[in-house]
Amino acid sequence: MKNNQVYIIDFDSTFTQVEALDELAKISLKEHPRQEEISREIEEITHLAMRGEIDFKESLERRLNLVQANEENIGELIQVLKNKISVSFARNAPFLQEHAAQIYIISNGFKEFIVPIVTAFGILESHVYANTFVTNDQKDIVGFDESNILAQNNGKPKLLKTLNLEGDIFMIGDGYNDYEVKAAGFANKFYAFTENVTRENVIAQADHITPSLDEFLYLHHMNTSLSYPKNRIKALLLENIHPSAQAILEKEGYQVIAHPGAMDEEELKEKIKDVSILGIRSKTQLTQEVLANAKRLIAVGAFCIGTNQIDLEACAKKGIPVFNAPYSNTRSVVELAIGEMILLLRNLPDKMQQMHQGKWNKSAAKSYEIRGKKLGIIGYGNIGAQLSVLAESLGFDVYYYDLIEKLPLGNVTKCNSLEELLQTCEVISLHVDGRPENKNFMDEEQFQQMQKGSVFINLSRGHVVNLDALKKHLINGNLSGAAIDVYPVEPKTNDEAFESVLKGLPNLILTPHIGGSTLEAQENIAQFVPQRFIKYINTGSTTNSVNFPNLQLPVLKNAHRLIHIHYNTPGILAKINELLAKHQINIDGQYLKTNEQIGYVITDVNKAYEKTVIEELKGLEGTIRFRVLY
Numbered sequence: 291m292k293n294n295q296v297y298i299i300d301f302d303s304t305f306t307q308v309e310a311l312d313e314l315a316k317i318s319l320k321e322h323p324r325q326e327e328i329s330r331e332i333e334e335i336t337h338l339a340m341r342g343e344i345d346f347k348e349s350l351e352r353r354l355n356l357v358q359a360n361e362e363n364i365g366e367l368i369q370v371l372k373n374k375i376s377v378s379f380a381r382n383a384p385f386l387q388e389h390a391a392q393i394y395i396i397s398n399g400f401k402e403f404i405v406p407i408v409t410a411f412g413i414l415e416s417h418v419y420a421n422t423f424v425t426n427d428q429k430d431i432v433g434f435d436e437s438n439i440l441a442q443n444n445g446k447p448k449l450l451k452t453l454n455l456e457g458d459i460f461m462i463g464d465g466y467n468d469y470e471v472k473a474a475g476f477a478n479k480f481y482a483f484t485e486n487v488t489r490e491n492v493i494a495q496a497d498h499i500t501p502s503l504d505e506f507l508y509l510h511h512m513n514t515s516l517s518y519p520k521n522r523i524k525a526l527l528l529e530n531i532h533p534s535a536q537a538i539l540e541k542e543g544y545q546v547i548a549h550p551g552a553m554d555e556e557e558l559k560e561k562i563k564d565v566s567i568l569g570i571r572s573k574t575q576l577t578q579e580v581l582a583n584a585k586r587l588i589a590v591g592a593f594c595i596g597t598n599q600i601d602l603e604a605c606a607k608k609g610i611p612v613f614n615a616p617y618s619n620t621r622s623v624v625e626l627a628i629g630e631m632i633l634l635l636r637n638l639p640d641k642m643q644q645m646h647q648g649k650w651n652k653s654a655a656k657s658y659e660i661r662g663k664k665l666g667i668i669g670y671g672n673i674g675a676q677l678s679v680l681a682e683s684l685g686f687d688v689y690y691y692d693l694i695e696k697l698p699l700g701n702v703t704k705c706n707s708l709e710e711l712l713q714t715c716e717v718i719s720l721h722v723d724g725r726p727e728n729k730n731f732m733d734e735e736q737f738q739q740m741q742k743g744s745v746f747i748n749l750s751r752g753h754v755v756n757l758d759a760l761k762k763h764l765i766n767g768n769l770s771g772a773a774i775d776v777y778p779v780e781p782k783t784n785d786e787a788f789e790s791v792l793k794g795l796p797n798l799i800l801t802p803h804i805g806g807s808t809l810e811a812q813e814n815i816a817q818f819v820p821q822r823f824i825k826y827i828n829t830g831s832t833t834n835s836v837n838f839p840n841l842q843l844p845v846l847k848n849a850h851r852l853i854h855i856h857y858n859t860p861g862i863l864a865k866i867n868e869l870l871a872k873h874q875i876n877i878d879g880q881y882l883k884t885n886e887q888i889g890y891v892i893t894d895v896n897k898a899y900e901k902t903v904i905e906e907l908k909g910l911e912g913t914i915r916f917r918v919l920y
């Protein structure tokens with residue numbers, strides 16, 4: 291509590307999200323045939339005045355003239371304003387209540403609607419300075435009290451002069467007239483409030499730009515509703531992630547920078563320094579070296595399925611959960627695989643190329659139906675299993691092989707070895723994950739085991755196939771065709787050339803890692819991953835994290851949530867609880883989960899606790915990261 295501080299807060303577009311006179315016009319002109327046109331005119335006059343481009347008094351006169359309101363409209367306006375309290379003001383209601391004696395609302399708006407709104411937050415009526423309406427016998431609003439100092443040009447500084455306030459005076463507002471208070475020497479600092487509206491000439495004059503009240507409170511160590519202002523959370527999205535992700539994160543209040551391509555290690559090492567959230571797809575390598583520079587990183591999102599491009603263990607050891615979108619593009623991959631099987635069995639890649647060269651080759655040679663053919667799926671995970679269901683419905687006789695025991699769907703037949711599957715099936719589709727041990731999983735020996743004339747599809751990861759071996763078997767005719775979507779080395783952006791030993795081979799479909807690249811899938815992913823970030827940041831929930839113990843947590847109510855991430859060594863939970871007991875802190879709820887590397891403990895405690903507890907918890911041996919949610 292800083293007793294020597296005084297907080298002067300503007301009302302329109304600061305305390306509330308809107309300009310009240312604009313809202314009043316919408317009510318009073320509801321039935322007017324030119325309602326929209328007049329409303330636009332009123333808004334434009336408001337902006338001109340707020341930017342300091344016309345006299346305030348003139349703007350007030352002109353607007354009231356246009357509004358044509360009656361006293362009876364005020365009640366409705368108050369209801370509208372109640373629902374338009376600025377989000378960060380509503381969130382920080384306890385601050386307003388606790389510091390009421392130090393808060394003044396100084397506005398060029400009107401007391402008739404300001405007082406009922408702000409006093410509901412505990413603000414004193416005697417601390418509200420604003421204009422008042424003048425009405426006629428029919429209760430029409432015909433003007434304003436011109437003797438009120440706030441009705442004059444430069445009214446706010448003039449009023450402050452008469453108030454003679456003492457202490458450090460902080461002015462928070464969105465308009466040029468709020469800055470004028472500081473310019474006239476009646477406030478120590480001017481905070482340009484940009485949660486609802488940003489005016490370039492106003493922010494140019496600000497001591498601090500505060501995108502929310504949280505930011506102001508954080509700067510003054512008075513934050514009570516959010517541990518960290520959201521506007522300070524910077525997200526970097528690489529690799530052309532669908533724009534919905536940016537929109538969702540911005541709506542949550544984060545700063546977002548989107549970049550179309552991947553970044554190499556050196557560039558990312560530099561760019562990651564002030565990033566809290568990183569979103570990537572399959573090209574960006576998130577290595578230990580990059581992570582060493584990621585001092586502010588809170589969470590990572592793979593906006594795809596595969597996470598082999600990320601050093602998951604290094605992230606866990608730094609207390610950074612990694613999320614992915616495990617099902618969002620599954621269907622897209624399956625559809626492409628099926629399409630490619632049909633094309634390859636009809637020898638279409640060659641036939642299509644011949645047509646472009648003017649060659650008419652009407653023949654059934656090397657063309658087959660898929661019906662009744664044996665399809666072998668390697669890796670019966672999400673994609674493999676869904677492929678088996680669709681392929682079976684098209685008439686394939688489906689076999690699968692997986693390292694671990696899986697539920698066979700439909701009439702699919704399990705193979706007990708890779709060799710058995712390769713020898714049995716004439717279409718082989720690879721859907722293993724990209725773990726390092728799978729490097730060159732399909733090599734010379736495996737291609738030799740395949741039936742003569744069979745086809746091979748890889749839509750999983752590039753390094754799992756030895757491309758020299760594949761090339762050899764395509765050239766010697768052991769394989770009659772193949773479709774490859776992923777490569778050991780892939781261009782970082784669409785501007786880089788594609789190089790591969792496979793270029794120019796017969797009956798070979800080459801695609802640029804687009805198995806999951808449908809608009810539906812990319813949009814699904816862009817909806818899914820940001821929600822994981824938001825849940826993690828707001829509640830600590832780690833559902834769908836691929837390197838963190840998965841904890842789904844209830845929303846925090848009237849408590850503090852202590853989030854402790856530690857190395858998985860025995861006894862830490864006991865030490866946390868001993869510490870809390872020593873400080874007589876009541877535990878409302880506790881959740882713990884561990885994996886091989888780390889332990890994740892969430893403790894909800896009742897509101898009151900001494901700050902020293904936090905320091906002691908942070909100091910516990912084995913602690914990786916600690917944060918508090920209010």
Ligand SMILES: NC(=O)c1ccc[n+]([C@@H]2O[C@H](COP(=O)([O-])OP(=O)(O)OC[C@H]3O[C@@H](n4cnc5c(N)ncnc54)[C@H](O)[C@@H]3O)[C@@H](O)[C@H]2O)c1
Nearest residue numbers: 595596669670671672673692693722723724749750805806
């Ligand atoms: N081309 C694309 O655009 C695209 C799109 C999405 C996913 N993918 C890739 O597709 C692959 C499969 O995705 P998913 O969602 O089905 O993954 P998943 O984790 O659900 O399934 C992978 C399966 O492979 C099995 N497996 C791993 N190594 C194996 C081995 N050596 N032998 C036998 N089985 C093995 C696992 O046990 C698991 O069942 C992943 O590599 C993913 O990165 C590519």
Ligand SMILES: O=C(O)CC[C@@H](O)C(=O)O
Nearest residue numbers: 571572573594595596806
């Ligand atoms: O979109 C990407 O870059 C990767 C797509 C795919 O390989 C995945 O892992 O989901």
